Amino acid sequence: MKKVILSVSAMLFVGAVSFAQGNTSSVSQLGDNQSSFVDQFGGLNSSKVDQDGSTNSSKVYQGILPGSYAAMRNSADVMQNGKLNVAFISQSNQDNEAFQNQLGNENNATIWQDQIAGAPLATQGGDWASQIQTGNENMATIDQGTSGNEKPVGPSVFSPSQLAAAAAVPVPFTPNSDNYAIQTQNGDFNVAYASQGGVENTSYQTQTSSGGESAGDGNISNHYQYGTGNMASNTQNGNQLLNDTLQIGVANSATVTQNGMGHAAVNFSYGTANTIIVNQGN
Structure with missing residues (x-):
């Protein structure tokens, strides 16, 4: 050594x-x-x-x-x-x-x-990424899978036609699998972005306040996943929150929980047997 x-x-x-x-x-x-x-x-x-x-x-x-x-x-x-x-x-x-x-x-x-x-010994995945940010106006980005997962593009939140099903996908989403992305942000006006391609990947995002309160304002959460059996989970507490989730493939699942006032959740899945659950409350 x-x-x-x-x-x-x-x-x-x-x-x-x-x-x-x-x-x-x-x-x-x-x-x-x-x-x-x-x-x-x-x-x-x-x-x-x-x-x-x-x-x-x-x-x-x-x-x-x-x-x-x-x-x-x-x-x-x-x-x-x-x-x-x-x-x-x-x-x-x-x-x-x-x-x-x-x-x-x-x-x-x-x-x-x-x-x-x-x-050699390259194509199984199994990576783990964790980010913690405490403060305001921070940006967190995780990309797991083959290069090029940084889709979709465009100034708006998805559409037209959900950005043509994310530009027809040739994101090479194999052979990566079993990757974990965990992002935690405490504060206001933060942005979290996670992109994963492959099989049975998991992404968690949590956004709250840094001041010991339960709420953070103006935070944005983005999940993009391509492949099979992927899971995205997002929890946001505060006001004027935004979540975007896009999943393309088979048997993917997304759960979005937003507590507070004035939220927006834009979720799009394309493929077979995908599930999206959105919970919003005041």
């Missing part, structure tokens, strides 16, 4: 590149306008990033060149405290874990977990 440990205070940029498998990287930064970049090849790698300050950026790439290295069972954990921070994690190919925790306002968190066809 090769081990790379970085501990940095008040530096502008930190980079770590690991080529063998089973590497460990640790980055700690204190201050504003910091950047960190971690690149890990192969599998069984772990990366931990801790940034305290504002306008910081963290990028973690694990499972680089999956056609040359068996990429699996990587783990990335990013913690950011401050505002206007950006966290990005990209993992290929299977049984990976990604965690992002942001405390503050106007932060952005993104996790990509994609399987590459033809890569």
